[in-house]
Amino acid sequence: MNTGEIVIAGNPNAGKTSVYNRLTGAVQQVSNYPGVTVEFVSAQMRHGGQSYTVVDLPGTYSLTAYSQEELVARNYIVESKPALIVNVVDASNFERNLYLTTQLMEMRIPMIIALNMVDTAERRGYKVDAAKVSALLGVPVIATVASRGRGIPELREMCVAVIEGKISAMPAPVTYGHAVDEEILALVEAIGGHADLARQYAPGWMAAKLLEKDEAALAGAHAAAKEDLAPLLALADKAASRMERHFNTDAATIMAEHRYGIASGVVKSCVTFTAEARRDVTDHIDMVVCNRLFGPIILVAVVAALFFWVFKVSDEWAWVPWPGGFQSPTSLVSLLFDFLSGMLTPLETHAPMLHSLLDAGIIGGVGGVMSFVPLIFFMFLFVAALEDSGYIARVAFILDRPLRVFGLQGKSILAFIVAGGLGAGGCAVPGIMSTRTMREDKDRLVTMLVTPFMNCGAKMPVYAMLIAAFFPGNRTLVMMTLWALSWATALCAAWVLRRTVVRGEQTPFVMELPPYHVPIIRSVLRHTWERTWLYIKKAGTIILAINIVLWAIMYFPRPPEGTPPHERLAHSIAGRAGLALEPVTRAAGFDWRTNIALIGGFAAKEVVVGALGTAYALEQAAEEEHQSLSATLAALPDWNPLRAFALMVFVMLYAPCLVTVAVIRRESGSWKWAAFATLYSTGLAFTLAVLIYQAGSFFMVK
């Protein structure tokens, strides 16, 4: 047990993360899309020379354990037995938020209610009497406006007072009406007979869960108790059927309705309506944004604007002042790495091996990845602003129907967008993590399996290099083709998967559409930075390590003295592996050097360009002039646009990178799906690449 631990629980969009940030001064993202906290984070809250651990749980509407997030939140509270729960309640959405409060109260842990967004509630014409709520529920209630820091010092002081035992904050017992309460009382007594069970779980809570036939709680009970639980379960079953006969519906519904009864009772006695509820800004915006005619037009316009803006700002417009003239952010990063590479030149004659490692292995590899940081940053900036405004939830609303045709659903769209579905770079890792807001089910699994097809930032260096070499005049056209192809593949794959390996009913869509608000710059920047940082971190760690390993297997064993430069690579470990695969990969037009790069790309696709660069740079004799990889490839006789295109398609679709595979494993809960994702996408990628190459060759010969 952790003495003094505080957990923050509440509905999605209740301002939970803002409260957390304000209490701890931490830099956790806040966003206006239901369910942004995909993993819980913790930080220290300091007060009066003391330090307290604060844990931000995922936002949930309930604790019935029907989704991953609910289960995570609930298990955390049950297992860590925190000293205090801070329940963030959205005052402007009071009744539904109180439903979770009643469930938290059942867990018998001291609680403080942070009655958040009281300003919004007042603007909408409600006034919540905090003192009355406190008297009814038996816990301290502090009114806050967390986004502006209002009420936070009071909340912090209250937390400390409760932990130190100066103020009692044990919630009032939850009552479900006479008939149910009696059944619970009898069960609590029976649970008392199992000492281990009663110690691990609050007996009243466990009794309620047994009546609801909550499977996760049942499994927990079996694990906690040493004895046979059959008599207890039989008792619970009988009690549940008595209730069901009495109320003529299932026990879980009865319990839920009684919880709402408590919530609406609190609303009736604590909320005064100061003004008539009127149509607000959100209604007016929705009228246009979700309109039959304008909705789709606006959606297309937003996507087009994003596409245009991201490329212009990050790459095409030279707007960053720099000695020697204005530069675009992307070229600035390239300049930096060119400069580093230039500094290494003196090494070339004195320590050729070290120079090769640093220049070809590290700077070449990592530099190629880093030059896409500006693109990814601006892309995430735009998406974060849209998410924070509330628009992405509307995109899910608008696109649910068309996506359903493919066995997906509206909520899949966020995963696709974050993974690069807008065609301007992204990352499948946060994309797959965002599927946690979907329920534990088939829709989510299929979304995870096809999300890696999106054009993430890792694929951009490969596209950029090959487009520069073979399609210099048609950059936009090729990018659009690749974008369309990634979507077509993802949708078709989802359609097929849903009819073969992931069969099953579609799950409910039921989704909150949060009110619109102007994006908060600070939170958008934080959110953007966090996602971008994941990309940079990957470049600095995994990619760097793989580049070094790849360089080593391409450099060693050293060929005998006097081997001509162009035969040296073939002598290395990587060269031999690449050559061994060549008979197969020739069908798609890939030679053995490309194979080396693609093998490296299994770890992370950013590696492909670096590895190709190393492959050709190692072959290049010192006497040849250094030129860019694009220029090198364009000049080679055995490379042509068709081969480049087949390679781009293969890179787009083949095995997700190692980090993504690990995330699929974690999120799907089994290696089976992680292995499946790797195999089916590689098979699909190779088939398509071969088709494109063979069909293309056929027509080109003609």
Added chain:
Amino acid sequence: MGDVARIVRIQDKTSLSLRRRLLDMGITKGAVLRVERHAPLGDPVQIFVKGYRLAVRLSEARTIEVEPIGTAETAGAES
């Protein structure tokens, strides 16, 4: 559009997971809801219940039995 109704019940044949989900989101007996608008392709539909906006598919909405109570503008205020 803009129709206000009181929820009578969630149909018995509704799957347990959908029923729970609807309950979690405040679709309970006696609550008042207002149909706000349909998505551009007619489905899903946006409803206003317990003071907030909820998107549900038509197939899901059909499992909610309601009795119409007019077209008042203030449906969200009570419940």
